[in-house]
Amino acid sequence: MNRLPIAEVLPALRAHLAAHSAVVLQAPPGAGKTTGVPPALLDAPWLAGRRVLMLEPRRLAARAAAAYMARGYGEAVGDTVGYRVRFDSKVSARTRIEVVTEGILTRRLQSDPALEGVGLVIFDEFHERHLETDLALALVRDAQRLLRPDLKILVMSATLDGEGIARLLDAPLVISEGRMFPxxxxxxxxxxxxxxxxxxxxxxxxxxxxxxxxxxxxxxxxxxxxxxxxxxxxxxxxxxxxxxxxxxxxxxxxxxxxxxxxxxxxxxxxxxxxxxxxxxxxxxxxxxxxxxxxxxxxxxxxxxxxxxxxxxxxxxxxxxxxxxxxxxxxxxxxxxxxxxxxxxxxPEIKTADLAGLALDLALWGTEAEALTWLDPPPRAALAQARDLLRDLGALDAANRITPVGREMAALPLHPRLAHLIRCGEARGAGAAACDIAALLSERDLYTGAERQTVDIAARLDALVGFRRSGRAGAQALGADPDACARVDRAARQWRRLLKASTLDAPAVEAGVLLAAAYPDRVAAQRRPNDTHYLLANGRGARLPSYDVHLRAPYLVAANVDAGEAEGVIHLAASVGLADIRDILAARVETVDVVRWDDQSAAVVTRREERLGKLLLRSGASAEVPAERVRAAMLEGVRRLGVAALPWTDEARGWRARVLSMRAWFPEEEWPDVTDAALGATLEHWLAPHLDGYTRRDQLAKLDLLAILQLRLSPAQSQRLREGAPPHLAVPSGSRLPLAYRPGEPPVLAVKLQEMFGCTDTPRVGFGRIPVVLHLLSPARRPIQVTQDLRGFWERTYPEVRKELKGRYPKHPWPDDPLTAPATARTVRKRRV
DNA sequence: CTCTCCCT
Missing domain, CATH: 3.40.50.300 (P-loop containing nucleotide triphosphate hydrolases)
Structure with a gap:
């Protein structure tokens, strides 16, 4: 047998492990570390006959490593060397080296935090930085610190990041050469x-x-x-x-x-x-x-x-x-x-969904901040995970694990799917729930060109076909038999963890259970027969173009890629509106909407049911409090503008007079009644008069002047009549209207003949403001604008008289206008 | 551009 490169560093490795609680071994692929290291450490005195636990990131690799080492001992797997992976294990009381995969190690730590009987934990292929490897290292380190100071950790990494992890663990770094061809x-x-x-x-x-x-x-x-x-x-x-x-x-x-x-x-x-x-x-x-x-x-x-x-x-x-x-x-x-x-x-921990990790941390009971991480779990993702877990009832308000959370953690799958299975169980449909969960957590039954729909219901049919008629049954329905076998195996594993009584269940719609697990991904079709949907979380998503089947008004989009502008739905099930309202009753908000509608120029009142950003139903509203209608009507007036109120000439005149007084007597408290000021204080002066009003056209009924006049006290009204009178009596005996324009003296339009005998310009504002006289010809054409009547009679009148006497011979044009009687009469040619 | 890989 070739001598492996790893052999050269084994003495150093043994020495460091004897003296330190953690050691890092950096060795490239081909050095033989996976199968060379564990047997070389088995007789170490500090191990004292306890087990070596080695973490492998893949099941295939775990089994292969165990088999290779067992051959080295000339034994069967399960004697000195064994393994434990999902669905399969070969270990015995004699086993000293146990190769496990990630989920297995995490779960063992949760049930036995002190790792009784284990003297060394080896993390192989640490450089791959799987989420669960990082979690497992943090938990083992915590156990070592609090419960097992004698426990040793060996981290084996293929690449250059060995130094970082060695620093983190305060561990010596051992480096081995690889054996590779150039x-x-x-x-x-x-x-x-x-x-x-x-x-x-x-x-x-x-x-x-x-x-x-x-x-x-x-x-x-x-x-x-x-x-x-x-x-x-x-x-x-x-x-x-x-x-x-x-x-x-x-x-x-x-x-x-x-x-x-x-x-x-x-x-x-x-x-x-x-x-x-x-x-x-x-x-x-x-x-x-x-x-x-x-x-x-x-x-x-x-x-x-x-x-x-x-x-x-x-x-x-x-x-x-x-x-x-x-x-x-x-x-x-x-x-x-x-x-x-x-x-x-x-590393995965930086970009992954942390729901499972957050549940594991809660079950472990140590704050994430108190653990040792090469890269700590990102705050935002951890916060989102905890929000979700609280939503599902797994954590309490203080983020401590609840009894429900413990039950969920006992099911080996994503917390959402654990919740789905619990919901299915509660409805007597545990078996169906296991199938649905398995379809979501395993590889898709349909691959490549076979993928013609995103509908989970079609996959459930294929699974039934597989169970009834095996591989041929799956293939007849376009499904991959290997994938069916994996889904079936996962579903059966979870069924064994459930109470038998919930397994012989009536069929349950997949959409119902999925809605419970993915309430934020309940989706409503944008328009009838559309492929575009709105998710309850506010995001848009579309069905892929290959799916020509699923056009349901409501879906649960269990598997959605976030996409760029719009998400893409990969797995979904249709769900009925009644089912959404039933299973998500606690989340469906009923709101009475009372608001101004610009289109109809009226207050609309509706009762709406909402799930997040989705509008589930909108119908007639029951009795709505009057003040909410009034507020909506007021909002309508605000949007229409003060100018849309029924202004009469009289009301406009009143407003101009008040504004004039305000300008002339700034020391007095005259209200600001400009459009802008009125618009800003509608609540104060108009709202009390809007009871029973719901439409724009009803505003015509308002007596705007009467309403505005309420803004003045009786004394103020009296002072307004005196200081800014609407009319003025002139020498002829006529009462003529005064035209007020805020900030300027009011205008009195009067025929010249009506002013004979008057030398002083009439005044308003308690004598302070001379009016602007628009002196008119008998035909009401303007002759002169003046605030100085005496000056007019003296200097301009003789000229005017010369010019107009011929044109209006039947009107009086006396030599001395100051002594002539004033008259409003025109010619006497129209006798009745 | 029809979704990478892995695991309890």
Whole structure:
């Protein structure tokens, strides 16, 4: 057996572990750390016969590592070396090395925080920085500090971030060399343009003619892989082009992994970066992108974004060409772009939905701030997670776990889905609830071109078909049998955790239970038969174009990509309005809406039922308090403007007089009755008169003058009549109207003949303001404007008289206007 | 541009 590179550092590792409570081992892939380290530590005196627990991020890797080590002992798995993963375990009382996956470790810590019987916890592949790895490290560290000072931690990481974690844990860092063949890396001369698939395909053609061996191409997703596959169809006789991504069934994945009769071009997602190893690869073509989920705490939705690969991931991909011998890697980006890439991918904890983590932290009972994190959970996402958990009843107002929360934590799935199962159980439909939850948490039953609807109901039918008639039953309904098997297995696991009595249940509409789990994603169709919806959280989302079936007025969009301007619905179920109102009764708000409607120029009153941003129902309102109607009517007047009130000439005159007094006697308290001031004080002076008013046309009934006059006290009204009289008596005996304009002296239009004998200009404002006389001809044409009547008689009248005497011979034009009798009479030609 | 990968 070859001596592994890791062997050289084992003595140092043993020495450090004996002296420290935590050690970091940095070793690249191929060093043999996963299977080399645990057996080498088993006889350490500090372990004192206790177990080594090793965390692996994948089930496949956990089982494989256990099997490899067991062979080294010449034993069966489950003797000295065992494993425990979901759905499967091989451990016994003799087991000293137990390989576990992430969910298993978290749950063991929750039920046994002191990790009885365990002397060492190893975190393998720590650089992958899965959410649960970070959580598990924080919890183990906390347990070590509070309960188990003798417990030791070994963090094993493949890449350069070993120093950061060593500093965090105050741990010595041990570095091992890897054992890899050299890989020659080529960068693009300039950044490629156009579709990724096309650039990747040209690189593949060039590489195939320049080198020996199979090609592994990294593309971000299934869409790009299918496009590249179509572009490479002409390679058919010489080479096999094989897709490889998670949605494919086992058979197809297996074809890509096995050595074949011809050269292979494998088109893969990052699944081939760590999870799967392909035989025979000497050439890697890396398009340089990857898809990552980005959780948005504001909407509670996740967006799948296509981003540049990190340098560490690109190195990992290149390394795939150097497993057999020297290899070559083509990177479809320039060296200068490469220098700008992130060194490591963002750890999951920074971008993920933290609902599960928040529930685990609440169950653990230590504040997040008091734990040790390489990257602490972001505040906004943690706050959103706690809001959701309080909503679901898992946390109390102080964010402490409730009995309901404990029950939810006991179900191994997302808190929303745990809630869904509890709701199903309460309705006697536990089995159906398990199926629905499984469809949402496992890979989709429909893949690629088979995906013709987002409807969960169709998937439930396919699941029934699978259970009744096996793989053929699933395939008959267009579903992937492997995916059906996974969903079925998950559903059965949860059913075992439920009370048997709730399992033989009447059918329950999927939409009903989904509404309970995703109240914020209940969605209403924008228009009849539309593909666009509004979610209760206020976000818009659309059905994908391939779905031509689901056109329900209401959906629960359980799986929605946040998208850019609009979300895209990937899984949904229709739900009836009555069911929404029933299951979400506590969240449906009933509001009596009383508001002014500009369109109809009237107050409208409606009773509305709302779920978040959705309007569920709108109908006639019951009795609405009069003051709310009055307030809405007032708002209407405000919007129409004071000018829309029924102003009469008299009312306008009154207003001008009040404003004149206000201008002339600023020391007195005259109210401001301009449009602006009246508009700003409607509540005060108009509101009391609007009882029973609901429409604009009713305003005509208002006696505006009478209402305005109430703004003056009786004494003020009296003073107004005296100081700014509406009419003025002139020498002829006529009472003539005065025209007031705020800020100016009022105007008296009067025929010249009516003023004979009068020498002093009439005054208002208690003698303070001489009026402006508009002296008129007998035909009421303006002759002169003056505030100096005496001056007029003396200087202007003789001229005027000369000019007009001939034109109006039948009117008096006396030589001395000061002694002539004033008269309003015109000619006497119209006798009756 | 029809959703990456992984896990209880």
């Amino acid at each position: 890989v020659q890396t080529h960068y693009a001369a300039r950044e490629p343009e156009g579709p990724l698939a096309a650039s990747a395909v040209s690189a593949v053609r060039a590489a195939l003619s320049a080198h020996e061996g199979d090609v592994l191409v990294f593309l971000p997703g299934g869409g790009e892989i299918r496009r590249a596959q179509a572009l490479l169809a002409d390679l058919a006789p010489q080479a096999d082009v094989l897709p490889l991504y998670g949605d494919l069934g086992w058979e197809q994945q297996d074809r890509a992994l096995r050595p074949g009769p011809r050269r292979k071009v494998v088109l893969a997602t990052p699944i081939a970066e760590t999870s799967l190893t392909i035989e025979g690869v000497r050439i890697v073509v890396d398009a340089g992108y990857t898809r990552v989920p980005q959780f948005d705490p504001a909407t509670g939705l996740t967006r799948l974004a296509t981003v540049r690969v990190a340098r560490a991931s690109a190195d990992q991909r290149a390394g795939r060409a150097g497993r057999l011998g020297p290899g070559v890697c083509y990177r479809l980006w320039t060296e200068s772009v490469h220098r700008g890439l992130l060194a490591q991918p963002l």
